[in-house]
Amino acid sequence: MKPRYSGEPEYARSRLWLAAIVMMLFGLLGHPDRARAQTTEGPADRKMDHSQMDHGQMDHGTGKPLQGMDMGSMQGGKAPPDARDPDAYAEGVRSGPMRGMDMADDNRFGRLLIDKFEYAHGNGPDAAVLDAQAWYGGDYDKLWVKAQGERASGRLQDLRAEALWDHAIAAFWGFQLGARHDFGEGPGRDWAAVGIQGLAPYWFDVEATAYAGPSGRTAARFAAEYDLLLTQRLILQPDLEVTLYGKDDPDRGIGSGLSSMDLGLRLRYEIRRQFAPYVGVVFDQKYGDTADFARAANGSAHDVKLVLGIRAWF
DSSP states (O other), X not given: OOOOOTTHHHHHHHHHHHHHHHHHHHHHHHOHHHHHHHHHOOHHHHTOOGGGOOGGGEETTTTEEOSSOOGGGGGXXXXXXXXXXXXXXXXXXXXXXOTXXXXXXXOOEEEEEEEEEEEEESSSOOEEEEEEEEEEEOSSEEEEEEEEEXXXXXXXXXXXXXXXXXXXXXXXXXXXXXXXXXXXXXXXXXEEEEEEEEEXXXXXXXXXXXXXXXXXXXXXXXXXXXXXXXXXXXXEEEEEEEEEESSOBGGGTBOSEEEEEEEXXXXXXXXXXXXXXXXXEEEEXXXXXXXXXXXXXXXXXXXXXXXXXXXXXX
């Protein structure tokens, strides 16, 4: 067997050292940026503590602090004395909320509705009839004014006027509180009023109001109407109104209990949504002592009237 060369271990060790030197040189030649960074880095750079730097005062383009500028004051706090007045170049317009950006429920709206303004012909004297409402306010609170009356034979027969505060209690309902005054034949009457008004299911417009006056007088009124659209402009409107009183009032021809009921049927044509002429028929029925008072005054407890009028709103 051939003996091994006696110098082989030393040769192997020298070959490993040569390989290590070559790899180190290859690493330096293959990454010049790393070599440059290792050669240019100094002790001061290695000792920099970035956690203690105030980045608000650094120029991020060069990494150097800004000279002569307090960046901390730009992040809030009191404006410097030489700060520009924000209103100085606004041509007299002061800074404030942007117009047109208010919430809708902050706005105020108003409307005048002349629901019935008509000429009525029946068994008794011909009459002019008015039923109107007006309101002004926001989504939650409104001032509501109502007037309903009749004029015949050149005199005001009866007129009910109400001023009410209306407060929304549901999406389509309002609670109303206020006062009422009765004009016309006989002494005037004052009432406190409380009730509700709104849109019932199936689109019925409903009013229900209770009244209380001096000397123990009480009254109640219920009214409802419905718009049946035959076409987009031709509308048939049935309506019902019922009144009740707690005690007799002979000076005004009113009896206690169920006093009267009016049932109307009107057909209108809306030339515009805001203006519509109509024709119709009204059934007027008085009950109890109210009917007796009407007969005693040479009147009738029952009447059928043909009406011609206009409906308008603004």
